[in-house]
Structures are given as C-alpha cells and as structure tokens.
Amino acid sequence: MRGGLHMYCEEKIQLKDAFWGEKVHLIREKVLPYQWEALNDRIEGADKSYCICNFRTAARVNALRRQGVTLPEQPTDDFVSLPRGNALLPEHKKGDNAFYGYVFQDSDLYKWIEAAAYSLMMKADDSLEHTIDEMVDLLEEATLNDGYLDTFYSIKNPKKRFSNLRDHHELYCFGHLAEAAVAYYEATGKKQLLHLAERFADLICELFGKEEGKCHGYPGHELAEMALVRLYRHTGKTSYLELARYFVLERGREPNYFRKEHGEKDSDMRYYQAQQPVLEQMEAVGHAVRAMYLYSGLTDLAVEYDDGELAKVAKRLWKNVTRKKMYITGGVGATSHGEAFSYAYDLPADSAYAETCAAIGLVFWAKRMLQLQPKGEYADVMERALYNSVLSGISLDGTEFFYTNPLEVDPKACKEDERLWHVRSRRAKWFGCACCPPNLARLIGSITRYIAHHAENTTWIDLYMGSVLRTKWQGKTVEIETTSHLPYTSDIAVRLNNPSEAEGTLAIRIPGWAEQWSVEVEDEDGTVWSVDLANVQSETLNSCGDGQQKAGMSYEYREGYLYLAIYGQKKVIIRPHFAMKPVFYEANSLVRENSRQMSLVCGPLVYCLEEVDNGAQLHMLYASPEAVEQAETYTLPFLGREAVGYQFAGFRKKANTDSDPLYHKAEREEYQPVTLKWIPYFAWANREEGEMRVWIYKK
Structure with missing residues (x-):
C-alpha cells in the first residue's frame, strides 16, 4: 500500500493570508457560534434543525432501554421532505421520544465538530473545546452497546437498522463522525470521540463485506468510503481500507443490492451512481454531491493501492465532469431534478442547481487527484471552485447561506416561477436540510490542507496563499514561506529557508489562467535567474560557477508545475510573475x-x-x-x-x-x-x- 503522498495537517502550516485569513477568522469568531445556535434551534425565523434535540432524545431512549423499559417501535419508512421554499418543519414537542428532521440530521453536528476542531488547531479556545467535550459525552450516551450510533434508528426502532441503505443515511452519518473524530484527535489528542468512531467502524466491518453471511450492500449516499480511508490512515487498521474498497467495487454490480433491498426490478440507479459497476462508469450521473464523494473515495483508494484501474476511472470521470458538466464558477450538478448532473453541455444559468456541497465535493476530489498525479489542471479546478461556487455559498458576515448557486437570478422569477423553486435571490439563515452550512465551515476552516502536498523529497505548492510550511527533505527540516495577494493581484513570492542545505525539489504551480508567465529565482548569493516557458526545457542553474554543480538548481516544466531541484542552497527566493488581467x-x-x-x-x-x-x-x-x-x-x-x-x-x-x-x-x-x-x-x-x-x- 502506498502512503508516501500526503497533504498537510494544520499543525504543519501557518496561514498568513489576508484574504483567507479573514475567512478563517470569520469561521472561528462568527460562523461556529452562529451554527451552534442553529443546531440548537435558537435562530429566530430560521428553519429548525432538531439535530441536538435528536441526540438528547436518543441518549434518553437508550438509557430507558438499558433500564429494561420496553418502548413502542416506530415506523422507519419516512424521510422528511423539505417543502418548497424551505418552509419551517413541524415544531418539536419537547420531552417526547420522537425523531425530528431528516434521516441524516446527525451529520450536521459531526461537520460542526470537525470545523471546530480545525479552528482549535489554529487557535486554542477552552470554551469551544468544552462544548465539544459535552457533545462527545452526549454521543457516547446515544451509542448502543455494540457501537452503533444513529439517532433516527436508535429512537425509532433499532431492529430496523441498515434496512434501507439506499434512502437512509447511517453509513453517510458514520462517515462524518469518523472525519470529525480524526480531526478532533489531531486538534486535542483526546481519544473519546475517536474511540466512538472506531467502535462504529468495527461494527460496520463486522456486518458488511463480500464474505458469506455479511450484508453485501453499500452506502446510498457516499462518504463512508473516503472517511474509512482517512480512519485507516490515522489508525493503520487495514480492515477500514479494505471495507472502503469493497463499498466502491461492489457498487452497481448485479444482482443490484438496492433493487433487491426494495423489491424493484427496473428502477433507475443512476441517481445513486449504482447503474453499473464503478469500474465501467464512463460519465458522471445522478446526485452531484454523492458523485463527488464517491469519486473522492475511489481516488483515495487508487492512491493507497496504487491501483491503475481505479486511477483510470478517476481520470475518465474527471475529464467528463470538468470538460462537459462544470459551470465556469466551478459549480457542478445542473438540474434541480435529483440535485443531479444533466447531459453533456447542458449548463443553464438561471436554473442551475450547482449545490454548494457539490462544489465542496469537487474541491475534495481535486485535492485527491493531485495526490494521484500532480497536474496543474486539478489545482486550477480546485482554485476555481474555492473562490467562486464555494464562497458564494456563505454571506460576507457568515450568517446566511446559499444551498444552490445559479449564474443568473431575477428575484421576480424566483418568487413566481415554480420551475425555479430552488433558486434564491437572498441567502437563508438556515435550512431544514442544512448539509451546506457546516460543510462550508469545515472546508474553509481547513483551508491550509489545500495549499501544498508532499512526497519523499518533493513539495508541491498547489494554491498561492500567504503561509509558512515546515516539512522535511532528506530528513532535515526546511521552511517554505509564501506571500500572496491573490485573488486581486498576482504579487507572489516563495522563500525557501534550508539551513541544512538539504536536497529536494520545490514544484510551484503555473496557473492555467496565466497566459504569460515567468519566474525569477534568487539564490543565496543574490544571483537572480529568469525562467519562462521558452527556456524551461533544458536550462540548469549553477550558482557556484565552478562547473561541478556542488550548489545550485536545475529545473523543468511538467504538467502545470515548474520543478526546481535545489541542492547546496541555504536560502532561495522564487518570484513568479503571472499575467493576471480581466x-x-x-x-x-x-x-x-x-x-x-x-x-x-x-x-x-x-x-x-x-x-x-x-x-x-x-x-x-x-x-x-x-x-x-x-x-x-x-x-x-x-x-x-x-x-x-x-x-x-x-x-x-x-x-x-x-x-x-x-x-x-x-x-x-x-x-x-x-x-x-x-x-x-x-x-x-x-x-x-x-x-x-x-x-x-x-x-
């Protein structure tokens, strides 16, 4: 298994960027407190969440069952649908043993905890940490004896769990639990939440798989695949990686599990990306967010297993999405019917769905494609989605949100044209189906993870953000400091501090939007060398001038990156000049x-x-x-x-x-x-x- 290629965790990189620093500050100071209030149903005039209420109810119900109290079994065939216009859901009756909201409501808390964990990595906050610890205690109280944790089935009828993988979201919610658990452990070193996630993961491994007697199903809404890989990378438990691979490869095989589960023969499985085996899929179809999470997971597996077949699928689907089904803003998923991909080149502006979570998923996938094969086009798409279709999902003050991101809006049409029921001219305070707001918080809060990646003695700069990155070349610490004034000007500098004169390669991205570019490289003696596409193929930099190249640099341009091989240099300053004009x-x-x-x-x-x-x-x-x-x-x-x-x-x-x-x-x-x-x-x-x-x- 392959493990040498990775992105950076927050403790290894310091954000010093004016633009993104303000966004991260907003998440910490405004968004996290606001979303906490929303999860507790305390935002006046906003759709209700019921998320925290459900966990408290599940803990109470769990305690009653442990005391031997027999509770009535409730039906589990409901899936609360969001009324058009995001009308308020029924008011919660305090103290009753009922589940309220959507089957996936648990995930909102997990995403919030993950976002809060990233905030703690950047700045300690005892009050925030205490709030999370209280929630972790509550989650433990809501967990069944065998490790199962899902409030919908725990409250309604635990006997029915995993009975509707297609439509209900136990495995999806588990995925967000695992992501939050790893992040919180990285932030604090506390293991309680991680232990809960591992217990649930172990239960899923025990119940699912290709072996006889196990369930041969897979998640209806993908996410567990990428979460299991992350959990494997953290714990080293290969069973998690193997289960992720099983979920991906079993999807869409015949006999189709979802059709069998629901007693259907001819239902359309494209919505679930289960219309055929994943290895045979040629284009992106169905629910766009689910697709992005599936493709992220299969790309993770391609990296971990060094699997050429999965890599081929990932590249094929990437090409289909970015060349035929992506808006210029980086939004994906054109149609409101199923929140899904439409046919090739069908990209209407006024009715665009372009869900915020889908753009976030595209960023996740792009990051993984860079791990699979560092190519500038992957970083170009990641950057385009981040600065446009992702950021449009949140207001400048951090208290209002877009679920969809159209490219043309007429307020009158939004209100009077039922075909545009999903298009808003103003952001909402919250949603009954609130997948996007906490997803935004966890992505923006972890933005440093997208700046660079590393393998062996090579470090790639993927996004130009003001930052200080510490990594190792030949086992020796090097520091890479980037200054940037993007997105409004292309004034950028990258400084390498290499006191041990370690040998390594620094690969800086040449953005696709830069029609002309050049790079100035200044060595430790103050000699400045100029590099551009005309001379990049064969030039060698030799700062010592003795012909032996004991100290110097050589460079080449490859697939959107300028690779600078550096040896015998304590300090190097790189000044990219990118033509940036409207x-x-x-x-x-x-x-x-x-x-x-x-x-x-x-x-x-x-x-x-x-x-x-x-x-x-x-x-x-x-x-x-x-x-x-x-x-x-x-x-x-x-x-x-x-x-x-x-x-x-x-x-x-x-x-x-x-x-x-x-x-x-x-x-x-x-x-x-x-x-x-x-x-x-x-x-x-x-x-x-x-x-x-x-x-x-x-x-």
Missing part, C-alpha cells in the same frame, strides 16, 4: 444556453453584474470582447480594503415598454452606451436584493 471567456458552442455570451474572469475569480450597480434588466446589457482591454479597477468597500471590481464601456439595448405589442417586426436594434460594473461572483447578494448575471451578451 478577460472575457466564452463557453463551448455546444452549451446552447451561453450562445453569443461572455463571462468576465480575472485570475481565479469569476465576476458578475448586479442590478444595484447596473440597473434592472441585465439581459439587455451587451459588451464587445475588446472593451475589457480598457477595464479599470474600482474599490469595493463592502468587500474589504484590497477588493476590486472592474468597470468598462458597454451597451444597453433599447427596451420595449408595457404598452408595446408582444411581438413586432424585426428592426435594427438601438443601443446606448453605459458603464458596466462587475464584482466578484462570490460577493453577490450581500447588498440590496436585485438581479444578478454572470454571462453578458456579445456585441
């Missing part, structure tokens, strides 16, 4: 919805137009491709001191009035000049309500 992008002509339209992109950011800056009827605005060359920056105070928008000349088509006929003879169109004002897509809907549009018509 440009218009067009979609592939096979994307019908974007015909004759353009999207403004600058570096990692996608930009959008808002009504508050450009007036109503944004669909009447036009721009010429050349106009962006005259773009000027303007400040965006609501985003912070360094934030910039872009403005340049455009046109507004003359509009009809309400008194004009519905149809009329085609005539030459009239336009009037206007100034177009663009803001980062992630920042939309943080001011007054109004229209939003990513794509503008080309004139």
